[in-house]
Amino acid sequence: MSGHKIVFTPSGKRGVVAAGTTLLEAARTFGVDLDSVCGGRGICGRCQVVPTFGSFAKHGIESQAEHLNAPNEVEARYATRKPLAEGRRLGCQCKVSGNLVVDVPESSQVHRQVVRKRAEVRAVTVDPVVRPLYLEVEEPDMHHPSGDWERVLTALASQWEIDTRAVTIAPTALDELQTALRAGKWKVTVALHEERHGATTTGHRVLAVRAGFHDTFYGVAIDIGSTTIACHLVRLADGEVVASSGAMNPQIRFGEDLMSRVSYVMMNEGGEAELTQVVREAADTAIAETLTEAEVDTKDLVAMVFVGNPVMHHLFLGLNPVELGGAPFALALNSSITTPATSLGLTQGAGAIAYLLPCIAGHVGADCAAVILSETPHTRDEITLVVDVGTNAEIVLGNKERVLACSSPTGPAFEGAQISCGQRAAPGAIERVRIDRETYEPRFRVIGSEKWSDEEGFAEEVAKLGGVTGVCGSGIIEVLAELFLSGVILTDGTIDGRLSDRCERIVSEGRTFAYSLYEPSEAEAPTLRITQNDVRAIQLAKAALYAGVRLLMDRRGVEQVERIQLAGAFGSHIDVRYAMALGMVPDCPLDKTSGAGNAAGEGARIALVNRSARAEIEEVVRRVEKIETAVEPRFQEHFVAAMAFPHATAPFPNLAKTLHLPPKSAPPASTNGDSTGARGGRRRRRN
Amino acid sequence: MSGHKIVFTPSGKRGVVAAGTTLLEAARTFGVDLDSVCGGRGICGRCQVVPTFGSFAKHGIESQAEHLNAPNEVEARYATRKPLAEGRRLGCQCKVSGNLVVDVPESSQVHRQVVRKRAEVRAVTVDPVVRPLYLEVEEPDMHHPSGDWERVLTALASQWEIDTRAVTIAPTALDELQTALRAGKWKVTVALHEERHGATTTGHRVLAVRAGFHDTFYGVAIDIGSTTIACHLVRLADGEVVASSGAMNPQIRFGEDLMSRVSYVMMNEGGEAELTQVVREAADTAIAETLTEAEVDTKDLVAMVFVGNPVMHHLFLGLNPVELGGAPFALALNSSITTPATSLGLTQGAGAIAYLLPCIAGHVGADCAAVILSETPHTRDEITLVVDVGTNAEIVLGNKERVLACSSPTGPAFEGAQISCGQRAAPGAIERVRIDRETYEPRFRVIGSEKWSDEEGFAEEVAKLGGVTGVCGSGIIEVLAELFLSGVILTDGTIDGRLSDRCERIVSEGRTFAYSLYEPSEAEAPTLRITQNDVRAIQLAKAALYAGVRLLMDRRGVEQVERIQLAGAFGSHIDVRYAMALGMVPDCPLDKTSGAGNAAGEGARIALVNRSARAEIEEVVRRVEKIETAVEPRFQEHFVAAMAFPHATAPFPNLAKTLHLPPKSAPPASTNGDSTGARGGRRRRRN
Secondary structure (H helix, E strand, O other): OOEEEEEOOOOOOEEOOOOOHHHHHHHHHHHOOOOOOOOOOOOOOOOEEEEEOEOOOOOOOOEEEEHOOOHHHHHHHHHHHHOOOOOOOOHHHHHOOOOOOEOOOOOHHOHHHHOOOOOOOOOOOOOOOOEEEEEEOOOOOOOOOOOOOHHHHEEEEHHHHHHHHHHHHOOHHHHHHOOOOOOOOEEEEEEEEEEEOOOOEEEEEEEEEEEEEOOOOOOEEEEOOOOOOEEEEOOOOOEEEEEEEEEHHHHHHHHHOOHHHHHHHHHHOOOHHHHHHHHHHHHHHHHHHHHHHHHHOOHHHHEEEEEHHHHHHHHOOOOOOOHHHHOOOOOOOOEEEEEHHHHHHHOOOOOEEEEEEEOOOEOOOOOHHHHHHHHHOOOOOOOEEEEOOOOOEEEEOOOOOOOOEEEEEOHHHHHOOOOOOOOOOOOOOEEEEEEEEOOOEEEEEOOOOOOOOOOOOHHHHHHHOOOEEEOOOOOOOHHOOOOHOOOOEEEOHHHHHHHHOOOOEEEEEEEEEEEEEEOOOOOOOOEEEOOHHHHHHHHHHHHHHHHHHHHHHHHOOOOOOEEEEEEEHHHHOOOHHHHHHHHOOOOOOHHHHHEOOHHHHHHHHHHHHHHHHHHHHHHHHOOOOOHHHHHHHHHHHHHHHHOOOOOOOOOOHOOOHHHHHHHOOOOOOOOOOOOOOOOOOOOOOOO | OOEEEEEEEOOOEEEEOOOEEEEEHHHHHOOOOOOOOOOOOOOOOOOOEEEHHHHHHHEEEEOOHHHHHOOHHHHHHHHHOOOOOOOOOHHHOOOOOOOOEEEEOOOOOOOEEOOOOOOOOOOOOOOOOOEOOOOOOOOOOOOOOOHHHHHHHHHHHHHHHOOOHHHEOHHHHHHHHHHHHHHHOEEEEEEEEEEEEEOEEEEEEEEEEEOOOOOEEEEEEEEEOEEEEEEEEEOOOOOOOOEEEEOOHHHHHHHHHHHHHHHHHHHHHHHHHHHHHHHHHHHHHHHHHHHHHHHHHHHHEEEEEEEEOHHHHHHHHOOOOOOHHHHOOOOOOOOOOEEHHHHHHOOOOOOEEEEEEEEEEEOHHHHHHHHHHHOOOHHHOOOOEEEEEOOOOEEEOOOOOOOOOEEOOOOOOHHHHOOEEEEEOOOOOOEEEOOOOOOOOEEEEEEEOOOOOOOOOOHHHHHHHHOOOEEHHHHHHHHHHHHHHHHOOOOOOOOHHHHHHHHOOOOOOOOOEEEEEOOOOOOOOOEEEHHHHHHHHHHHHHHHHHHHHHHHHHHOOOOOOOOOEHHHHHHOOOHHHHHHHOOHHHHHHHHHEEEEEEHHHHHHHHHEEEEHHHHHHHHHHHOOOOOOOHHHHHHHHHHHHOOOOOOOOOOOHHHOOOOOOOOOOOOHHHHHHHHOHHHHOOOOOOO
16 A cells, blocks of 8 residues: 655645644644644644645645545534534544645634734744543442542543653542533543743642533733733634733732832731732632633633732742842842642642743843843844833843843832822823924823814813823823923923913922923813923933943943834833833934833743743743843942933934924033932832 | 762661762762762751671671761861761761771661551651752842842752752742742751652642751641541651641531541532531641641641541542532542642641542542551561551451452441440540459459559549540440350340349340449439340441451451451450450451551651651552442341350461350340341441
């Protein structure tokens, strides 16, 4: 019996098989990426292929319809449940009797592509952490007593060629097993997790067992922020987000910022356990909400990925964070963790395996590792700056040769805290501002309305939102930048009181001046003013951020960055031009500048669906050069130099093309007596 | 530089080492069993050796005192804390400069012998599941940020040559790590668990971390019985039991016997979780009690072994036991389980690794596996019968060639339940009985007193105990056997009413007769009678037990057993001669018959301290031939045949030597109308 030549497209993988071999078997033999959950029983429909017929000169093949069997009963039965598209066959039912060219559509590949919304990030394919495997299990026989579990192992070995010497099962899955086997009449689908050390498979673990054929399992990607916990429920087979939920981090009641929470732990016996418990409960609730929203059974939740800053990471793991509160800022551990979800006190997904990305350093967390995984500075040719702007900015700089990271204590000013008119981003908050260069009159937009304040109908729309309530982070950046570009704020940050003569919006507040952004007609509504203190708070924050960036540039030996990605809710929302105008970030071609959205959450999703991404980020984190700004003398120098708008050390040729930058003005004589804020030294604010 | 020849006794291991090598290093090189916790720093004192000097012709060695350095400062410092016995040196401080003969005392061996109280069982050595390792860890450096954990790994690799690619750490240990490192000034002792698949080491896990040098860790061996939970706290280094505790199994409130508890689960939504929770809490409490008693810190508890019958095993694991309640009596799993103690809902020993011995079959549990491990029928030449007598008797028969096991539904009669005057073994219960062959007058002893009832001072002693309160299991066996040997009970089990004429103790109770064992003078105290129903209950129980034994003998192809070991509280307490006289067990040389005490608990202790014992019992359990009595037609035949005292099929030549056996009497005509009990078919009672 001579063999038949089979060519799979688009991979081009090929080989010769004996007559009667199925296309699924041939694909496995040749290492073609063709999916199967049911193991060739014609149930799952995952192995669909498109045999193509004709003369393929380049393959030296005559591929003919007679070279495989006509669609059989099994395929007919499958098609009654789920129609097969024209030309498609079930690979497991096609028996070869001659040369063939066979196309594998993307939807039939295990390693299909994950949907990503942004063009500038690399493609991610599925590399499953957990695989569904359908099994037909022997029934128990009291004359040869054996456990249900041991008969499942036998099926795993014989039907999927798993080395069962090192297969374990999650306790809840073991309990489900008995019911599932009987409900499924000894046919079950298991969710099998492959355990690895590096690239070596060391064993497997069954995380869930469902009766009969059951091919869809889920995972959650969770970003535990100091303020909010964001959870995405993801279908593991294709990385699709099927539901999302967000919740406040209930630890806020123990302190708004991280340092107050660390202090709480230091001052209160059992405080650590308390903080751990509330954050775990909140994560558990967030998971439950996504499951409810997507109508997914908690038993189908088999994988979890968590990211967070070092303090959140430690508290979520049940580790005491106090060492992170002082030098040498020692992490309890800096490697990744793979652990049963139950060991984290979670009740949802009781069989699931949780993965925590590694923290990078005492102030640079697993959330930053996730940002790297999403934004991939380590794979780019361009010197790339990635900033995740939170109350602590986590800063990554580098390219495929070297990557550096640090964090900088920007404080909460960017998020609207410490600003007299500041508020969180919410409907009614001013988010966009323009100021007339001559009259200093403002125009603005608020969250929840598309209209500018000088457009018709604005007042009505805003009234529906409950009025103008404050200014959110991006609004503050814009109003400050516009005031600076208009000359109301001088380069040293002083609000120029000399202008109060010709503009009523510049008002005296004792020894300093303020800019009145919004003066409502109704008495109850707040007057929104930008005070001198507000400017000082932003100066401190942006100087800290820029100093961190500059420090990494020094260490990396570059004078310019070639790409900037701003991550996080605030970072994604601000107009990068204004950020540059204020000197938050260095100059960069504007078309190489973008918001990265929730890059930490996106990185968590990648680690959830792509196993190799875990190994990749672990390796990158090990070689990232970690810079501790707290002990870098140059940080302080950069910080002081960066207090000015836009500071002396930063040329902005790219920015100058789009925004009118004022001529460099010398700091005026201290007309209104306030420059102490700007010289007030560095506040170390770690939160 | 030529080498020096070193011979270690008693092992005889030898080799040549370079000058300057320490004796500890030499021992490691030659594979000599020499302990060390501190890794050669002269702290632990575990590597003590006795260099012996003289001319050793058989080794071809002249061993001289000058061939090693004089005791050094480190040894002097050690001796101030703990004196070194005459002639002893710390192996890690002895540097070789010539040929030597060195004795390793047993106390310096890792594999030292475990104390066992009984002569007839094999010796057990320590083969540690968890080893204490002392480490000196690098301090954190904020310029090269690394986790505490990663620096511990570095120390494990460099100081103990552990392959750290596959080392994990228990969550609680990770939390302790930070405090311990700082409290111990970067010196800690870790409890390291070696993970194996079969004989291959697959990884390690740190279960506990203690500040500084800390060499003693503990384990618990726990037998979860249907009625009681027994816990022993064991020092892992030498297997010594340092504290014990026992508690009632709180599941009793859901049903006295196992089948009522299985029914409870079937009838009540969530009943399984409820039963699991109470038994786990009780185990947790029992553990806590032993820790308190021995003043051991719960953080030093790093290993646990659990045994129990299949229903207890499943419920303790959180598995639904209902499948065990009906054919085919399928176990959820029949292999051993190694799992973190926290995954079993335990709060004590939060870092500990728990091991559950494998169940053998649906009615033959992990407790029976532990009995095998303790009593080792599988290593003996003699055909050995081991019976663990509980409400379900677990029966093992065989020798090193083949071992068989089954369980038999004896019911609770042996434990005093279902017996009119029966009670649990407790002070005041009659435990020993003798009956005059002529007058039928009884003498007896009660638990709590050494005096027989016809001895002076008995009444006073018993009054202190609160009077004679009932008859416990062993008392029931003895009174029935004595009544049978006296002729009061006939071979078919009938109490011979014809004797009531000449003895007031034989009293009529309607259609049957009873024997009055105890008639107190005070009105309140109970009259203790052996009724016809009591005899029937014991007949059913002993027939079930014997039928099980007989079935295994058939299968094994033997007509006699050569050794009998009775395990369990009841089994150990009864006089084997009386058990034989009643036909509970087959005849056997009496010097080959013994009580095995709490063999299940003892087996658990062996598995706790000896790692290889786990592999051994797993292998034995796989090859034990499992017999399901429920579906064996011959069981029923044997059962019916075994109802008589002593039954027709059993010759008792050995017993006849020590007890006067009555001539075989034909069953009398049914004078008192009751023989239905004896013919009443087999009750399947699974508890």
